[in-house]
Each structure stands twice: as C-alpha cells, then as structure tokens.
Amino acid sequence: MSHLISAIFQPGFFSNGPVHTAMIIGGGAAVVSACIGVFTIIRGQSFAGHALADVSSAGGAASFLLGVNPMFGFLGMAVLAASAMELIGVSRARERDLVTGIVLGAGLGLTALLLYFDVTSHSTTGAATSVMFGSMFGVPASIIPAALIIALAVILLVIIIYRPLLLSSLDSTLAAVQGINVRLTGLLHLLMLSLAVTLSAMTIGAILSTALLIGPAAAALRLTKRAGTAICLAALIGVGATWGGILLAYDSYNWTPGHGWPVSFFIVSIIFVVYLLTGLRGQRGRFAIPAANSLVRL
Amino acid sequence: MRLWPASPQKRRAYACMLAVLSIASVQRPALAQTPTPEMIKAVGVESQYADVISQVGGQYVQVSAIETDPNTDPHSFEASPKIVAQIAAADLVVENGLGYDDWADKMLAATPSATRLVINVQQLRGLVDSTQNPHLWYDPATMPAVAKALVADLAALQPAHAAYFQANAARFDAALKPWLTALAAFKADFPDTQVAVTEPVGDYLLQAAGADILTPFGLQAAIMNGTDPSPQDVTTQNALFTGDKVKIFIYNQQVTDPLTESFLSLAKRNGIPIVAVYETMPAPGYHYQSWMLAEVVALRKAVTDKVSTATLLVKPQP
Numbered sequence: 001m002s003h004l005i006s007a008i009f010q011p012g013f014f015s016n017g018p019v020h021t022a023m024i025i026g027g028g029a030a031v032v033s034a035c036i037g038v039f040t041i042i043r044g045q046s047f048a049g050h051a052l053a054d055v056s057s058a059g060g061a062a063s064f065l066l067g068v069n070p071m072f073g074f075l076g077m078a079v080l081a082a083s084a085m086e087l088i089g090v091s092r093a094r095e096r097d098l099v100t101g102i103v104l105g106a107g108l109g110l111t112a113l114l115l116y117f118d119v120t121s122h123s124t125t126g127a128a129t130s131v132m133f134g135s136m137f138g139v140p141a142s143i144i145p146a147a148l149i150i151a152l153a154v155i156l157l158v159i160i161i162y163r164p165l166l167l168s169s170l171d172s173t174l175a176a177v178q179g180i181n182v183r184l185t186g187l188l189h190l191l192m193l194s195l196a197v198t199l200s201a202m203t204i205g206a207i208l209s210t211a212l213l214i215g216p217a218a219a220a221l222r223l224t225k226r227a228g229t230a231i232c233l234a235a236l237i238g239v240g241a242t243w244g245g246i247l248l249a250y251d252s253y254n255w256t257p258g259h260g261w262p263v264s265f266f267i268v269s270i271i272f273v274v275y276l277l278t279g280l281r282g283q284r285g286r287f288a289i290p291a292a293n294s295l296v297r298l
Numbered sequence: 299m300r301l302w303p304a305s306p307q308k309r310r311a312y313a314c315m316l317a318v319l320s321i322a323s324v325q326r327p328a329l330a331q332t333p334t335p336e337m338i339k340a341v342g343v344e345s346q347y348a349d350v351i352s353q354v355g356g357q358y359v360q361v362s363a364i365e366t367d368p369n370t371d372p373h374s375f376e377a378s379p380k381i382v383a384q385i386a387a388a389d390l391v392v393e394n395g396l397g398y399d400d401w402a403d404k405m406l407a408a409t410p411s412a413t414r415l416v417i418n419v420q421q422l423r424g425l426v427d428s429t430q431n432p433h434l435w436y437d438p439a440t441m442p443a444v445a446k447a448l449v450a451d452l453a454a455l456q457p458a459h460a461a462y463f464q465a466n467a468a469r470f471d472a473a474l475k476p477w478l479t480a481l482a483a484f485k486a487d488f489p490d491t492q493v494a495v496t497e498p499v500g501d502y503l504l505q506a507a508g509a510d511i512l513t514p515f516g517l518q519a520a521i522m523n524g525t526d527p528s529p530q531d532v533t534t535q536n537a538l539f540t541g542d543k544v545k546i547f548i549y550n551q552q553v554t555d556p557l558t559e560s561f562l563s564l565a566k567r568n569g570i571p572i573v574a575v576y577e578t579m580p581a582p583g584y585h586y587q588s589w590m591l592a593e594v595v596a597l598r599k600a601v602t603d604k605v606s607t608a609t610l611l612v613k614p615q616p
Contacts, residue, residue, distance in 0.1 A: 018529035
C-alpha cells in the first residue's frame with residue numbers, strides 16, 4: 001500500500017514549494033471559476049467567458065512590458081474588456097455574440113502588439129507561452145495573499161447576490177418584474193467573471209482558462225439540476241482536476257527524464273475526461289437535461 | 299457611415315479602447331554609417347561577432363550588427379524588412395547557428411547571392427545540431443577560430459589587403475591573452491567553484507573556468523526556452539541559495555521572467571554574489587576581449603570579496 005502511495009505521490013511532492021504555491025492558487029482559481037462558470041453557462045455567456053479570458057492576455061502581455069506582476073495585468077484588462085462589452089450593451093443573444101467576437105479580435109490583436117513590444121524591448125523570455133498557456137510552477141509565492149483575497153471576494157459576492165443573480169440569469173424578464181436590477185446583476189456577473197478569468201489565466205494561461213471556467217460547471221450541470229448543488233460539484237471537479245493535474249505534472253518529471261510535462265495539459269485533459277464521463281451518465285437517462293437554462297431550479 | 303458612435307455610453311467604450319491602444323511606444327536603435335563603394339559590407343548577426351569583424355577588417359570593412367540591444371532577449375527576436383535588405387546587400391555574414399539565429403538562415407536562403415560569404419560559427423566549430431547550448435561566444439575557442447575564418451574570407455574579397463587582415467587578426471589574438479590568462483588563473487586558484495545559473499548563456503565560460511554548475515540543465519533549458527519549469531528543478535535551485543551551496547549566482551540579464559527574478563531576490567537575501575552575463579555585447583564601452591575579461595574579473599571578485607557585479611553596462615553620464 002505504501003508502495004502504491006509513494007508511486008502516486010512521488011518523493012518530495014508534499015514538501016515542494018512551487019507545488020504548494022500552485023495548489024493554493026490553482027485551487028482558488030478552480031473554486032472561483034466553478035462558481036462563476038455555473039452562472040455563465042446558465043446565462044448562455046460561455047463565449048463571453050472565453051473572450052474575456054483571451055482579451056485578458058493583452059493585460060498579461062502589458063504587465064510584462066510594465067514590469068508588474070501579471071495578475072494585475074490580467075485583472076485590469078479583463079475588467080476593461082468586461083466593461084466594454086457591457087457598455088456597448090446588447091440585449092439580443094445574436095448581437096451579443098457579435099460584439100463579443102469583435103472585442104475578442106481587438107483584444108487578441110492588442111496582445112500580439114504588446115507581445116511584440118515585450119520581446120523587442122525587454123528581456124521577457126517566454127512571455128507568449130506563459131501568458132497564453134500559463135506557468136504554474138513559475139508563479140512566485142508572494143502572489144498568494146492577493147490571489148486569495150480576490151477568490152474570497154468573488155465567493156462572498158456570489159453568496160450575497162446568489163438569488164437575484166440566479167433569477168436574472170434564468171429569466172431576466174421575470175427578474176425585472178420582481179424588481180431585480182437586471183443590468184446591475186449582469187454587470188456584477190461580468191465583473192466576477194473577470195476576476196475568475198484572472199485567477200485561472202495566472203494558473204493555466206489565458207487561452208486555457210475557458211476550460212476551467214466552463215468544463216467543471218458543464219460537467220456538474222449534467223449531473224444535477226439544482227444550481228447550488230451544481231456549484232459545489234463544479235468546485236469539487238475543478239479542484240480535483242487542478243490538484244490531479246499538478247500531481248501528474250510532478251510525476252511526469254520521471255517519465256521523460258529531466259523535464260516534466262506542462263501542468264496545463266494535465267488539468268485540461270482531466271476536465272475533458274470528466275466531461276465525457278458525465279455525458280455517459282447523462283445518456284443513461286437519469287440525469288439527462290436538455291437545456292440547462294430552462295430546467296435549473298432555484 | 300459614422301465612425302464615432304453617437305451614444306455617450308458607446309463613446310466611453312471607444313475612448314477606453316483607444317486609451318489602451320496608445321499605452322506603449324517603443325523603438326530599437328539601428329547602426330548605420332555611409333559605405334564607400336570599395337568597402338566590404340559585412341553583417342555580424344550578433345553584436346559580438348560584428349565587433350570581431352570590425353577588429354579584423356579594420357578600415358576596409360563597413361560592419362553592421364543586428365542583435366545589439368543588451369536589454370532584450372535575442373532568442374525571441376523578430377526580424378524586419380530593413381534587416382532583410384541589410385543581409386541581402388552584405389558581402390560577408392557571420393551568424394551563430396545552432397538555432398539561435400535561424401531567421402538569418404531563412405533570410406540568406408531568401409536572398410541568394412553567388413558572391414556573398416557566410417561564416418556559420420556552429421559549422422566552423424564542427425558542432426552537431428543537437429548541441430544543447432547555443433551561446434558559443436562565451437567559449438574561449440570560438441573567437442580565435444572566427445578571426446581565422448574572417449582573415450580567409452576578407453582576403454578572398456579583397457586579396458590586396460590580405461596582409462593587413464592577417465596582422466589585425468594577430469593583434470586580436472594577442473588582445474585575447476589577458477582574458478585567457480585571467481581564466482586560467484581563476485581555474486587554478488578556485489578549482490571546482492560551485493555556481494548556480496539561470497540559463498546556459500555563460501556555461502562555456504564557467505566550464506572553461508573550471509566551475510561546477512549545480513543548476514539542473516532542465517531548468518536552464520526551461521528558462522532559456524520560456525517553458526514551464528519542473529517543480530523539482532525549482533526546488534533544487536532554491537536549495538542552492540538557501541543551503542549556501544553556491545559561491546556565485548550567474549544571472550542572464552537578457553533572459554528574465556518572474557521565476558528568474560525570484561531566484562535573484564533569494565540569492566540576494568542569502569548573500570550570494572551575482573554576476574551578470576549577456577546574450578549580446580554590453581555596449582557601449584566594450585570590445586569582445588574587454589567584455590570577456592570583465593566577466594572573469596567579476597567572477598573573481600565574487601569569490602574573493604563576495605561582491606556582486608549586477609550589470610556590466612556603463613550608465614550614460616547625465
């Protein structure tokens with residue numbers, strides 16, 4: 001038994017500094033993404049979530065240029081992009097996708113420009129790779145307090161505005177009739193989405209953060225119809241995938257001698273597998289939900 | 299069609315975007331002198347090679363360098379059309395090889411010339427493509443070989459001045475002596491000095507100085523290539539600083555990221571002296587030989603006096 005455990009958790013895993021940092025920040029990112037992810041899917045804003053993540057990469061690139069911690073770059077740009085999407089303000093879903101696409105394109109173009117400035121004016125090696133695909137084991141431990149504060153702030157906000165946010169996500173007309181400020185909850189949702197995206201962009205990179213946002217939430221919504229349960233399940237799946245990915249990345253050091261595989265790959269793969277498995281379960285009929293946004297109960 | 303949106307909300311959104319777009323403006327300086335027709339036009343892809351070309355070619359060569367900025371990372375260099383023209387017009391090009399300046403190969407292939415001579419330092423040194431460390435200029439065997447090859451190529455371009463190039467090369471070789479002597483003395487005085495590095499730029503010099511590089515090569519390669527480092531390697535490296543296992547921390551000023559910065563502050567906290575190394579010649583103020591000598595002097599100062607040489611760059615006087 002102890003052999004099995006030491007084969008799974010290879011020596012030094014629990015005492016490794018970078019692993020600790022990655023588990024704390026990655027775990028926080030997973031919980032926050034799972035919470036917001038459930039609302040994002042119910043609202044049908046998965047594409048906006050993906051776009052925000054991609055656009056935030058411009059902030060990551062800018063932070064290399066300005067020499068500040070990438071987290072603040074990601075955050076600034078995500079909030080800016082979220083406000084831009086909200087200010088341009090569109091009600092019909094089709095138009096919303098259009099605006100999201102336009103902002104996404106502009107944001108990625110800006111990323112390309114800023115990354116070019118990074119490599120031509122600064123000694124920022126690998127800025128592109130770490131902005132796009134993350135560099136979990138390269139995250140300095142000094143960022144933990146700030147990351148945890150962001151995570152706690154989002155979770156608190158979700159608890160405070162849980163009912164109005166859920167109702168306006170399910171049916172904005174009904175919510176408006178009940179006196180809920182739909183515009184405000186929408187804005188708050190986008191704000192929290194930016195914070196979630198910031199945290200996951202730090203860990204698995206801007207491009208891959210969609211996986212952490214949408215994957216666990218989508219898998220959870222295949223298993224349950226209750227939003228509250230779905231949030232807890234999604235958080236569990238997200239944290240499991242993140243910590244599992246970190247463990248596999250740590251172990252992979254000995255698969256190809258001398259260098260491990262990127263942790264982002266493992267996290268995204270686990271999420272994908274979990275999503276496929278929950279699909280199998282759904283097909284047997286017990287938990288099949290045709291359209292999440294029409295069936296989720298309060 | 300209206301370009302400026304009418305509603306105040308939309309205007310605000312557009313103004314935000316414009317503000318973001320105008321954040322940064324950066325430019326790179328270019329080397330240029332007016333060539334006279336009878337001068338050989340030579341290009342050193344990295345500024346250290348350009349420096350050796352100008353020392354050997356002297357008054358008959360007009361040299362330009364492409365990788366010159368000691369504050370940027372040449373690994374992630376992006377070439378512009380102007381540089382294509384520079385390479386296309388050159389009579390002689392010196393490039394490093396080993397994938398370090400692949401883009402130069404592509405430009406040479408794209409602008410075929412029957413008369414242009416190319417010195418590929420990797421081929422000159424007879425190194426296979428799988429050689430892991432491309433930073434050949436820190437190897438004491440490299441520049442004497444380059445100087446010798448330059449004499450042959452310059453003499454082929456201007457046979458009348460062969461003796462002049464030969465004499466310059468001899469002078470260059472002699473100018474390398476103080477560095478080589480200092481290197482041998484360091485090796486004799488401090489054998490097997492244990493050192494940590496960020497990435498492999500200075501490794502050839504450190505090996506020639508008899509140093510024992512304790513940083514895992516996997517970590518050096520990850521930092522050089524900008525990939526995710528293994529947590530095991532990061533822990534090993536951190537332990538080098540906290541466990542007081544190394545005498546010097548050799549820091550590449552041109553290949554940095556949050557991880558290398560965390561090593562730097564850890565080394566400082568533990569009182570380990572830092573020596574700066576470079577991908578391109580720290581200019582102004584240096585020739586190749588004085589740069590290399592300064593590196594060895596810095597290594598010696600780090601071991602004897604525990605003094606850091608965090609930069610070799612000479613700050614411009616205000």
